[in-house]
Amino acid sequence: IARETDTGTYIHVGPEIGVASTKAFTGQVTVLAMLALAVAQLRGTISQEKLSEFSRSIEQLPSLIKETLKLNDAIEKLSSTYTYVRNFLYLGRGYNYPSALEGALKLKEISYIHAEGYPAAEMKHGPIALIDREIPTVVIAPSDELHEKIISNIQQVKARGGSVIAIVTRGDTTIPEIADHTLEIPPVPEALSPIIVSIPLQLLAYHIAVMKGCNVDMPRNLAKSVTVE
Numbered sequence: 001i002a003r004e005t006d007t008g009t010y011i012h013v014g015p016e017i018g019v020a021s022t023k024a025f026t027g028q029v030t031v032l033a034m035l036a037l038a039v040a041q042l043r044g045t046i047s048q049e050k051l052s053e054f055s056r057s058i059e060q061l062p063s064l065i066k067e068t069l070k071l072n073d074a075i076e077k078l079s080s081t082y083t084y085v086r087n088f089l090y091l092g093r094g095y096n097y098p099s100a101l102e103g104a105l106k107l108k109e110i111s112y113i114h115a116e117g118y119p120a121a122e123m124k125h126g127p128i129a130l131i132d133r134e135i136p137t138v139v140i141a142p143s144d145e146l147h148e149k150i151i152s153n154i155q156q157v158k159a160r161g162g163s164v165i166a167i168v169t170r171g172d173t174t175i176p177e178i179a180d181h182t183l184e185i186p187p188v189p190e191a192l193s194p195i196i197v198s199i200p201l202q203l204l205a206y207h208i209a210v211m212k213g214c215n216v217d218m219p220r221n222l223a224k225s226v227t228v229e
Helices: 022-043 048-059 061-082 094-111 120-125 147-159 190-211
Strands: 087-092 114-119 137-141 164-169 181-185
Touching: 022 048, 022 061, 022 190, 048 061, 048 190, 061 181, 061 190, 087 094, 087 120, 094 114, 094 137, 094 190, 114 120, 120 147, 137 147, 137 190, 147 164, 164 190, 181 190
Parallel strands: 087 114, 087 137, 137 164, 164 181
Antiparallel strands: none
């Protein structure tokens, strides 16, 4: 790929060892965020103040990730509740719709549980028909401009007997009152939240898979490199 393209950027995160590889996702999102900043600077569509503020936020990511990793024990304990489940829903809005897709993908890959990620705004247009006591929903709900809307999604899931695992910003007082389980992440700018959110999502997939007795390093039917078209 490097030889065929006109230009490119390596993510510099080292070799991908496991399929539940948080660094592959976080490395790419970080590089894309930096690319967006560079383009905005060249186009003159971002102030120097905002550029500096966003750059500082990127520099703080390692410490925020370290803090988020403290959720590991809580997620391991939580995972034992869901090893019997055969289906999962993941919901996210805005920047975190792709996070929902990533979380569902990792659960499928290493635990063999069927999981689907959806935009939370489209929940009523189909996925809501699936919700019952047998299908838990992971809701990505950091404190951002779409927070009130995601609260409404959680209420709709609970009204239909579904259980909710919510990823929230530390200090959220509303969602812990209605969700079955909450995982608190540190405050982070909205555009960078998928980087932090991906960590509890990957840990959840990892621990559920381990508790099911799955080989998380060599999932069935998956290859570490693409050898056919």
